[in-house]
Every structure is written in C-alpha cells, then in structure tokens.
Amino acid sequence: MSELLLQDKTAVIYGGGGAIGGAVARVFAREGARVFIAGRTRARLDAVARDIDAAGGVVETATVDVLDQAAVEEHAGAVAGRAGGIDIALNAVSVMHDQGTPLAELSLEEFMRPIDGFLRALFITSKAVARHMGHRRPGVILTLSEPGAKLAVGGILGHAASAAGKEAFARVLAAELAPRNIRVVGIRPHAVADAPAAGSYTAELFRPGAAAAGQSVPDFLEGGLAQGTLLKRLPTLAETAETAAFLASDRAGAMTGAIVNLSGGALVD
Incomplete structure (x- = not known):
C-alpha cells in the first residue's frame, strides 16, 4: 500500500463547505490529514x-466568518492547541463580484468588493495560521x-485586480515566511467545469454572460471559456483538489513562492 500524501498532517480549510473547499477537504482527508473545515454555512460544512x-476520514467543523479577525484567530488557536500545531491551510472562501461591467458603468463599490473581500480574507486567515506553523x-x-x-480583457477590473493581488500576496508572503520553514504556493485554476453543479457561487457569477449568449451556464463554460484554453477544456474539482494535495505534501517540499497554472492553458506564464 502506497504511503498517504498527508499522513498525520493537520489541515485547516476556510470555505470548507464550498465547491472547491469541500473537494479539497475530501482529498486531504483521504490522503491521511486531520481536516478542520470552517465557514459560515453549517449545513454545507x-x-x-x-x-x-463515511469514507473513514477525520474531520471537524466550525462556523467561522473569515472576515472576523478575532474569530479566525480564536479558531486557529483552538485547532493548534488540539493538534499541536497547523501544517496546512487553504483559503477557499468565495466573494461574489462583478464580471462584465466596463469602467464607465462600474461603481467604486463594485470595483472594490472583490479586492477588499478576497484580500481581507486572505490576510486574516494567513496571519492566524502562520503563527502556529513552521520551524x-x-x-x-x-x-x-x-x-x-x-x-x-475588458470588464473585469475588480476581478483582475483582486486576482493579481492574491498572487502578489502569495509571492511576498513566501519570501517572508521561508526562514520559518513555511511554504506559500498559489493555485490558479480557470473557471472549474463542474463547480456550478456542485453549488459554487460561479453558477450565479456566469449566469449573466451565459444568458447574453443565449446559453446555459454549462454550455457557456464548455463552448466559451474552455475554448480559450490550450487544452480546450477547463479544470475539474477533482483535478484542483488532487493538485492541492500534492502541493501541500512533502513531495512538493522544494516549491514556494510559485503560482501553479491549473487553467488548462488559459494563460501561460
């Protein structure tokens, strides 16, 4: 029997009830991690x-608002206290935002929503877990x-700025935390093909574009976004989760400060 990738690791996943967060949690648990999933919606967790x-994994849940810094720090401290530390953390929290509105029609609030939401959550969760990692x-x-x-491309000002900010955050944080033996690795998937069917907010996000094209959301993803990739297909939840498990494992121990392009080739660095 092959060794499990994450045997005896402790992993915290924020947004663990979501499509990507849930998929990653299932794979992490399958690979031997003790998984702590946190989010705002108890039923999804x-x-x-x-x-x-049911699969024999080890999991604990907690209702936590990732924009509440005190609550996140309290939860991370409780996890570390019970497990002796934290080995892996993933922020998979979603923030509904605008895509498709040009500058002339975009409000400041709409522009800032993904920038403030995504980056605030990333800062809060990273700071909370980092103190319980490393060395x-x-x-x-x-x-x-x-x-x-x-x-x-036009119409994605807030979205693009937030995505670029998340990647810059990961690179700089990797440099800061490397002396403490903490790696930081970004994953850049495109729209995930089966995420809308799994309850992702992207079903709502892509609905206006799909409607404008006279398509369903699945057809919009397959016939539109997928065709803009080198592989002519979008990544799946399973591929995203399996990649995350490898990157979190000791087998990827020499990798930090990198952004892994899991977009099917939507963009080649």
Missing part, C-alpha cells in the same frame, strides 16, 4: 463532513487565484 466520515514543523499555506491576474 456538515454535508462535507458526512462524506469524509521544526513545516507549514504550507495554499492560495487560490484566477487567470484574470494576467489577462488584459
């Missing part, structure tokens, strides 16, 4: 936990961004 329990117990902080970080 419990659904993920039931799947992990003799290597730590890994995983982040998520989007191809908008690099694309030059």
